[in-house]
Amino acid sequence: MLDTHAHDLRAPLDALKSRMRSEPSSLDAEGLWPLALQIDSAVSRVAPCSAQCQEASRCLLWAVSAAIRAQKLSGRADLDGVCAALTSLEGRIAS
Numbered sequence: 001m002l003d004t005h006a007h008d009l010r011a012p013l014d015a016l017k018s019r020m021r022s023e024p025s026s027l028d029a030e031g032l033w034p035l036a037l038q039i040d041s042a043v044s045r046v047a048p049c050s051a052q053c054q055e056a057s058r059c060l061l062w063a064v065s066a067a068i069r070a071q072k073l074s075g076r077a078d079l080d081g082v083c084a085a086l087t088s089l090e091g092r093i094a095s
Helices: 002-021 029-045 051-074 080-094
Strands: none
Touching (some): 002 080, 029 051, 029 080
């Protein structure tokens, strides 16, 4: 599935993981939103993408949104949900 659109998906996935790894304590969660949107858009363009893959992409959007809300409320972005959603999405893409 990734053959045709590997770059469309791999680049924003790698950028999101990289941004989350660098200084997670001072991470601006809002900076993850454009990358999550890019990923969702790329998943939507992949013709053979399964409904499960699309659902996992939407879960990533929700998780990033929750991290942004958490950061605004408590000053700290909760990235556990984002990590779980990202892992799930990558698993769906690989299968």
